Amino acid sequence: MKQVLQDRTGATVVRSVPSPPCPPGGVLVRNEFSVISAGTERARLELSRKSLIAKAMERPDIVRQVVKRAQNEGLRSTTLAVRRQLAAETAVGYSSAGLVIEVGRRVAGLDVGDRVACCGGGHANHAEVVAMPRNMVAKVPAGVPLVAAAMSTIASIALHGIRLGNVELGQRVCLPDLDRRWRRGLRARH
DSSP states (O other): OEEEEEOTTOOEEEEEOOOOOOOTTEEEEEEEEEOOOHHHHHHHHHHHTSOHHHHHHHOHHHHHHHHHHHHHHOHHHHHHHHHHHHHSOEEOOOEEEEEEEEEOTTOOSOOTTOEEEEEOTTTSOSBSEEEEEGGGEEEOOTTSOHHHHTTHHHHHHHHHHHHHTTOOTTOOOSOHHHHHHHHHHHHHHO
């Protein structure tokens, strides 16, 4: 199968890789669509172009993990692990939709042929086939195109922001001045 991978320099390639096995508590999905998130993918690319020092400054949580590992397992083992991680190509993508092609033995409520939306970095990748945990897929209702369902992760992030802001449907959330300028611009175009 084909999968999009990115290395630590930001180089993005399409590689032939083995199809993943079906997890007992999940499903295999043949992707029909996967979404490129401009913000996330650009941020990842920008991070990949930074020096190791700049990356370390941006992600002190990872630096702490490396230091803890060096204390527990030794400097040589940790250095080899970090080099291996830096050299590895990683899968990209986190929002897709497709058809279930295999169901794990501990999964209920999904069948082969079901149309599903998939979410989650490390799972809903830009790949022909993805192995998805059951809690990271949702059936797509009849009449909803899979291309729209592939956007479900990004839409859920926006919806979460609305919920955190305690915004009700139909409520205005922009500043009054911006709203006036927007309306003025809309009238000028018509």
